[in-house]
Amino acid sequence: MQRLFPRPGPEATDDRDLDGVLGLADAYAYPSDRPAGTPYLRANMVSSVDGAARAEGKSAPLSSPADMRVFGTLRALADLILVGAETVRQESYRPAKAREVFAARRAAAGQPPAAAVAVISRRLDLDFGAPLFTAPLTPTLVLTGAGAPGSALNAARAAGARVVVAGEGDGVDPARAVREVAALGFTRLLHEGGPRVLAQFAAADVLDELCLTVSPVLTGGDAPRIMSGPGVLPPARFGPVSVLEEDGFLFTRYVRR
Template sequence: MQRLFPAPGRGDDAQVFTEGLSTPLELADVYAYPPRAAGPYLRANMVASLDGAARAEGRSAPLSSDADMRIFGTLRALADVVLVGAETVRQEGYRPARARAAFAARRAADGQQPAAVIAVISRSLELDLTAPLFTGPLVPTLVLTGAGAKDEDVAAVHAAGARVVVAGEGDGVDPARAVRELTALGLTRMLHEGGPRVLAQFAAADVIDELCLTLAPLLAGGEAPRIMNGPGVVPLSRFAPLSVLEEDGFLFTRYVRA
């Protein structure tokens, strides 16, 4: 994996990127979060085809690559919590985040749990509570929902071993409140994995600090959604490029709030 932007300088920086990024901890240094003292930080990670499709054959996996999955695993290993919409959980067959030996010391030194918490965003609480995400997580799964959720549904989620966090009025989740509620739990390093509808809601609420976008050298066509497929961002939110990595024709970009 090589860095295209910013161009490697001289000395150690040039040597690292000439030889390539190969180990998890090398990638971890490139994708490190800002210091915790800076406050909560929400990073989104998505993949898209050259023509903007966020899915192929109904899933994101056909657009991915080995390098993309290395970065995916690294971003999870750095995060306190992974936010994901219930529909994406169903479509992608989500499983719990796993502890990775390479990151054990790093997470322990930072006071993190062995693996990131998965936080499912669900309006209806219509979840498969027999799935591994609820029956076998290393750390208990969170479910973010609105205050209007039915008592019996909330009770069922609790009975399955997950924790319900109210993050909105009515039956919806307010993105800004979700960030506040997770921060109150000490989960300040946040990673959003979509899907497109939920991510668009967070973008419209102006709570996304960084977008990690993998651009796959593939054409998908069809009517697949973009990486954000929901409410518009008004006014348009400007982001600045932080880095671009490349491997096998895939571009791994990072954009931060300008």
């Protein structure tokens, strides 16, 4: 993997380090200059060069070994992974794994061995018998509204999930969701989509950073963009932090100005 931007300087990470997850961890480290308890939300998404967030209905065909290294590194740095219920179903989500190479780093940061996963769902129509709920190292959270069905809430709690009410009615308020999980101690946040839910968080002005992998393939068709929902009004300005490259894939980081 090589760094395209910014051009390497005296203090830049050696490009050779970027081929390993610890070098990537330094390159993608969360900001260290924010007040304690302040949440920081980054999103990690992949798209084709023509803007599709999925190919053949899933994101996997757009990925690569290098993309999976970045994916795993971002998960290993996070306290909490936010993901929409539709993506959980489509991608057969499983709990985050503990990785020995990150054990010391997470312990020093006061983090448990693996990040928790928080599923954003209005109706809680989820498979509570799936490993995401039955076998996580860190209990899975469910973010929902105050009007979610009582039977589904009971099923979630019975499965061991931690239910967090983050909205009125049956919807989730993105800004409230970020506040609620931060109050529980989850401040290093990673959003993995899907496109509709991520658009809602961006429109609510709570997205601090976008990590976008641009896959060197064309898909055409009618696949959604990485954000496919309410508009960001007025459009938010983000600035580039870094661009890495491997095998034609571009790994970009943009932060809110």
